[in-house]
Amino acid sequence: MILLDLFIGFFKVGCFAFGGAYGAVPLIRDVVLSYGWLEDEMITCMIAVSESTPGPIMVNMATYVGSSQAGLPGALTATLAVVLPSFIIILLAAAVLKTALKDPFVQAVLRGMKPCMAGIILATGVWMILRNGFVIREGAVQLRPLILTLVLGVIFFGSKIIRKGGISPILLICLSALAGIIAYGS
Secondary structure: HHHHHHHHHHHHHHHHHOOHHHHHHHHHHHHHHHHOOOOOOHHHHHHHHHHHOOOHHHHHHHHHHHHHHHHHHHHHHHHHHHHHHHHHHHHHHHHHHHHOOOOHHHHHHHHHHHHHHHHHHHHHHHHHHHHOOOOEEEOOOOOOHHHHHHHHHHHHHHHHHHHHOOOOOHHHHHHHHHHHHHHHOO
């Protein structure tokens, strides 16, 4: 019976928790208190632990509560129940999108969105560089970040010219980290 209660309780959380992890915390709290699985003080401690461990808060809390109530089967049941609604929604969305992507109108909209998204990302990057004083600080041009940005830009755009697909984003991130360590490591 506890496994069914865990499934129903956390399935409700998975279905109705919108707004990210912090939007789900009150719902998780209500479900856990209504079933009497944990005391209010323990829920507060679990929120802190769930925030400090890898993974989504809802999944971490469901796993802990399930484990505390019914061991490994409870942990598996509660975790499955909390992620199942999202999984079902994603499957349905993928099925709808698969047919929608064949529509010429949808394809035209998506082609039009690509340059817009690239512009938004570029504008955000430029804004972060200028706002945080990476290149210009107190009226003086900072050479190290300017040179790093230019070198990484040349690597990125040069790889697009040389290779059809360009450089791997993961490799570019690793190169950026290495360049930052070389430029700023003391």
